[in-house]
Amino acid sequence: MQAIIPENVENSNHARNITAARTVFVMLYAYAIDGEDGRIRPSMVTVMTDEQCLQQSRKARESWRLLVLGPKKPNFPGRWYSENTREPIRDDTIAALRQIGAVDEVPGVPVTSSKPRYYLARDFANLLNPLLDEAELEELILIWRTAHLAKGALILQSLKEQELRSDIYVEFGHIKHPMAPGKSSVLTKAAVEVFAQNFLEKPEVLLISESADKVHREFGKGLDRIGLKIDPKKTLPDLIIAETGSQGFRLVFIEIVHTDGPISNTRKRKLLELAKGSQLTEEECTFVTVFASRSDPAYRKVQSSIAWGSFVWFADEPERILHLVDKKEKKQTLNDLL
Structure with missing residues (x-):
């Protein structure tokens, strides 16, 4: 179950645990599969031994x-669960499996009915075939996930898989910039290749800063061209992108967060000082903090310290962006924002 269902899907704790595995087993045992005659009710899981x-x-x-x-x-010595657990199995486990399309039910049967009504979806049952080799299983899992899981869950699973790679490259223009393995690099890649393409008209990457290599030599020309003076010993954002489209020049400072370090008010002030060295005003600067998702513990940890007037982008919701509007800066009413 854990190999098939990513941990970042909604209610994954109920769809990936031992109770979920036992529920699926009972459905298989009772031939409760789409195309077969068997159906189960939650109490059947409790009495299995x-x-x-x-x-x-x-x-x-x-x-x-x-x-x-x-x-x-009849009495079932050694039964898996007590009688009073049938409702949690129905309301938590089976509900979670239904939500992702692993389980279906006979329509029109009341919730309180003792009539068996739950069964495995055929495409999910196919994933449990013990005769599948590893490559075949991976292909079927990918097809099933694409068909049933939300886009955000698929993105997060992809990010997680990328973290395990030893070769992470951020691609922009004609450059393929190597990054150290890890979540921060994966989110940086997403910020450059997805966020910038979605929200900037003509982005130009000026800086990708890593702990092992604060300012890589390949970024020197772009920084010199706009007169931005970078001191590796001082505050640097994880990423600087220039917007060079038809609406005018703008410098976008981006922080990549997987533990801490968002665009806070203090960090925003320091980055504005950096921009002033290039004769840029605050109105010509944009500040963005990047997280994997709204459910990421890193976001919950630092959300209260993110600066007003900045933006927050979540990699699993690539076409959306959160703007922490400061009415002092933006003379707008609620109607203007809606």
């Missing part, structure tokens, strides 16, 4: 299904 799991013949499985769905309530 380790001993029963070993009875794998079709006759044994169908006999068990008839027994647990029958009018009598």
Whole structure:
């Protein structure tokens, strides 16, 4: 389950845990699969036992299904869960699996009905085929995720997979800039290749700053051209992009956050001092803090310290941006913003 369902999907804790795995197993055991006749109710998960799991013949499985769905309530020594856990299995586990398209239900059956109604979606059940080799499974998982998971969840999963790579490159113009492995580099790549393309008309990357290489030599010409004096010993943003489109020149300072270090009021003042060295006014500067997502612990940790008047961009919502409007700077009413 954990190999199939990313941890960043909504309610993933209920869809990836041992109870979810046991619920899916019971559906498989009872032939509760799209295209088969079996269906289950939550109480069937509670009465399954380790001993029963070993009875794998079709006759044994169908006999068990008839027994647990029958009018009598026999004793099940070693049952997985107590009777009163059937509602959490229904409301948490099965609901989470339904939300991502792994489980479906017979329509028109009341929630309070004892009639069995839940079953596995066929494309999800196909992922559980033990005869699949690793390559086949990875391909089917990718197809299933694309079909059923929200775009943001897919993006976050992609970011997580990129973190494990040893070769991370940020591409802009004709440059393929190498980065050290890690989440910060992956978010920097997203900021340059996705954020800048979505929100800037004609972006030019002036600086990518890394702890091991504060100012790479390839950025020197661009910085010199606008007269921006960079001192590696002083405050530097993670990324500086120039907007050079038809609306005029603008310097965009970007901080990449995966632990701390957003555009705070203090950091904003220091970056404005840096811009003044290039004869740029505050109106010609834009400040952006980048996070993986709104659910990222890093965002929750620092959100109260992000500067007013700045922007926040989340990699898993690439076409949206959060503006912390300061009415002192922007003489707007709520109607102007809506």
